[in-house]
Amino acid sequence: MxxxxxxxxxxxxxxxxxxxxxxxxxxxxxxxxxxxxxxxxxxxxxxxxxxxxxxxxxxxxxxxxxxxxxxxxxxxxxxxxxxxxxxxxxDNLNNAKSWIFGVPVAVLMLATLVIALNDGFGNEKLPMDAPVVNTQQVSDQIFGPYLLPFWALSFVLLAAAIGAIVLARRD
Amino acid sequence: MLVNEFLMLGAVLFCIGVYGVIVRKNAVMVLMSIELILNSVNINFLTFALRNGSTDGHTFALYVIAVAAAEVGVGLAMVLLMYRNRRSVGLDELSEMKG
Known part of the structure; x- marks a missing residue:
């Protein structure tokens, strides 16, 4: 190279x-x-x-x-x-002896991912002459083909805001 | 720049986040580990958006950010409620639904 x-x-x-x-x-x-x-x-x-x-x-x-x-x-x-x-x-932030499970799970998962990524992408390069995606293109996406998910997301945010208020309110 | 550089970074962050979710007992720390996982996913979305020359990945990354913000809001409200009821945020004490 x-x-x-x-x-x-x-x-x-x-x-x-x-x-x-x-x-x-x-x-x-x-x-x-x-x-x-x-x-x-x-x-x-x-x-x-x-x-x-x-x-x-x-x-x-x-x-x-x-x-x-x-x-x-x-x-x-x-x-x-x-x-x-x-x-x-x-001292009380971690589960007792939990690293016995946590370390093997994380290491095995990382090994699997690294092997899969090496297999899949090897030395493939990113296109470095690609133009910067500007805000207009992103908004064309959101308000075009992804409008319905955007509405759904608005309801999720509204529900989350109301839910957080209801949960945290002091009765 | 290789595609793999970014994907490996995402993989490492994901595994660290999973380790945090398993190991931590404090509910706030578990929420922070979940943020690590969501960020690694966003890095992958944007890497593939650049690789494939599309903007779909950007849209999904924005949606992930919005859902993560909602999740943190509700999650911290629940943590607050839990603290108010039992003066502790240890997740191992929530065992009422254990059979």
Missing amino acids: LASDMLVAQNVGFFIIAAAMVVGALRVVTTRNVVHAALWLVVVLSGAAAQYVLLAAEFVAITQIMVYIGAVMVLFLFGTMLTRAQIGAE
Whole structure:
């Protein structure tokens, strides 16, 4: 493989962001502090937004930042704040001895996925001259062929909002 | 850029998320692990959208984000209710429906 068709800058960027995302994800599932887990999750989510930009998906990247880092993360921090009195490390976050099941399941699943992906895609390259998908194309999709799922999604969001209010209301 | 780079990243994030769902007892931490899983799925959607030169993957990724936001809202409301009723968010204590 020639260096000229490798797109060095994008590959370096990808691997730096991917390493940060994997480290962040591992910390999310291993840390003993709920607030730290939420902050490591921010690293993973913003890394994902950066990968979306590398994948030429600008609108999804912006949506990711606004919805996840702006809204979902605030919800998580509120949830943490409202459900626990203890600040700092906590011993009671994990099931006892659960890594005996968790590690083999995760490793086996990863091995299966890696083998399947290597079989299926090998050294196939992404088309790097593809144009960036702009917001107009995405909205043509949503309000064209995918209009019915969009309506269904509006009802899901409405039901979720009402449901959350009903559940969290203090009677 | 190889297709596999992105798909492998998605696979790794997915497996870490599954590990978190299995291992964690705190309900808020389980919800965070589910967010990891949903994000890995989104990376796959956008990779295949670029590979196939279509925009369908973008639409689905947006729908996944919206459903994930709804899920977190309802999930955290349930966690809050659970905390209010029994002063704890341990998932192993919810055993009333055990036969």
